[in-house]
Amino acid sequence: MSLKRFVLTLLLASLWAGCVVAADGDVVFKREGQEGTTPPAVFPHWIHRIRYRCYACHASLFEMKAGAVRITMDDIMAGKFCGVCHNGKTAWAVTFETCARCHKGQ
Amino acid sequence: MMVGCLMVMLLTGCQAATRQKMLSLVFDGATPTPPPPTRRLRRDLLREIETLQEQLRQAREESALAQQGPARAAEAQTPAAPxxxxxxxxxxxxxxxxxxxxxxxxxxxxxxxxxxxxxxxxxDPQAAREPVLPLDVELVPADDPTYAVLFRHEPHTAWLSCANCHPAIFQMKRGADTITMDKITEGKYCGVCHGKVAFSADACARCHQAMATP
Structure with a gap:
């Protein structure tokens, strides 16, 4: 009985640990659109931070406060916000092949 | 002899300046016309424009470097890191x-x-670093000086530009904002970053030096 409980606790703990993968500063965006198949975008702050200083993006491209600005895919495709870099030149381009790199939900 | 003289006159007459001299020698009232711009004049002007453009470019570079400070100048010259x-x-x-x-x-x-x-x-690959500011600011609470904080600009400016924090988060004047731990844990002042993308308020002694364990 106690062994079962231990195994169950271990299983639950590992599941919980598996969910908490977000690092400091990661942003899970809220989707304004209808509930659909596309999960919300998760912005991995750490990936960008190991490559750029704060002032490379803040506050010229993005406000300091997470979620302060409404970002649409049209904006990104027009070269604004993420699209300033994610254009296939500085960083990987936003295409139908790369949706899931951001839209993975949490 | 006459043919030779005519040839010389014709040849010299072809040049604008000498033609003018010859005409005024033979005819009265030959109006002196301004000489058309010669090739040499145009070349000189082009050279002058080039020199001025070069001077302007150098002056612009110098003023940009002077604004950026020595740190930026050094950074601009270093090649891309692996x-x-x-x-x-x-x-x-x-x-x-x-x-x-x-x-x-x-x-x-x-x-x-x-x-x-x-x-x-x-x-931009040529983007220059913001200058690091070696300015320490001591913030001493009036009610309990043991909780004094030595705020160091240096580590902050390694990451941030002045405009990232001033004046939206902190006014420029020291002591103009009343900063409390409650406000920080609510996400104001230091709490805008600390506890989110920088170390949390749990690390007391990193700001309140008197709380450091010996």
């Missing part, structure tokens, strides 16, 4: 293992000073 191992990390867990830590939290300032990461100052 990719760091941490840049190959696919997950945060992988990256976190490579980062130095203090108080069980990633030490981002040490990561830069140790060269574990080399975050670029801008998207």
């Amino acid at each position: 990719a760091r191992p941490i840049e190959q990390a696919r997950t945060w867990d992988e990256a976190a293992k490579l980062l130095p830590s203090s108080d069980d939290m990633p030490d981002w300032v040490k990561a830069v000073s140790d060269g574990v990461i080399a975050p670029k100052p801008g998207l």
Whole structure:
């Protein structure tokens, strides 16, 4: 009985640990659109931070406060916000092949 | 003889300046016309324009360097750094293992000073670093001086520009804002970053030096 409980606790703990993968500063965006198949975008702050200083993006491209600005895919495709870099030149381009790199939900 | 003289006159007459002399010698009232711009004059003007453009370019470069300070000038000359191992990390867990830590939290300032990461100052490869400000500010609470904080601009300006914090988060004048721990834990003042993308308020002694254990 106690062994079962231990195994169950271990299983639950590992599941919980598996969910908490977000690092400091990661942003899970809220989707304004209808509930659909596309999960919300998760912005991995750490990936960008190991490559750029704060002032490379803040506050010229993005406000300091997470979620302060409404970002649409049209904006990104027009070269604004993420699209300033994610254009296939500085960083990987936003295409139908790369949706899931951001839209993975949490 | 006459033919020779005529040939000489015809040849010399073809040149604008001598033609004028010849005409005024033979005919009265031959109006002196201004000589058309010669090739030499045009060439000189072009050279002058080139020299001025060069001077303007140099002056612009010098003023840009003077504004940026020595740190930026040095940075602009250094070649692009090679990719760091941490840049190959696919997950945060992988990256976190490579980062130095203090108080069980990633030490981002040490990561830069140790060269574990080399975050670029801008998207443009020629973008220059913001100057690092070696200014310490002592903030002493009136009611309890033991909780004095020595705020160091230096580690902050390694990451941030002045405009990232001033004046939206902190007014420029020291003591103009009443900063409390409650406000910080609510996400105001230091709490805009600390507890989110920088070490949390749990690491008391990193700001309140008197609380450091000997």
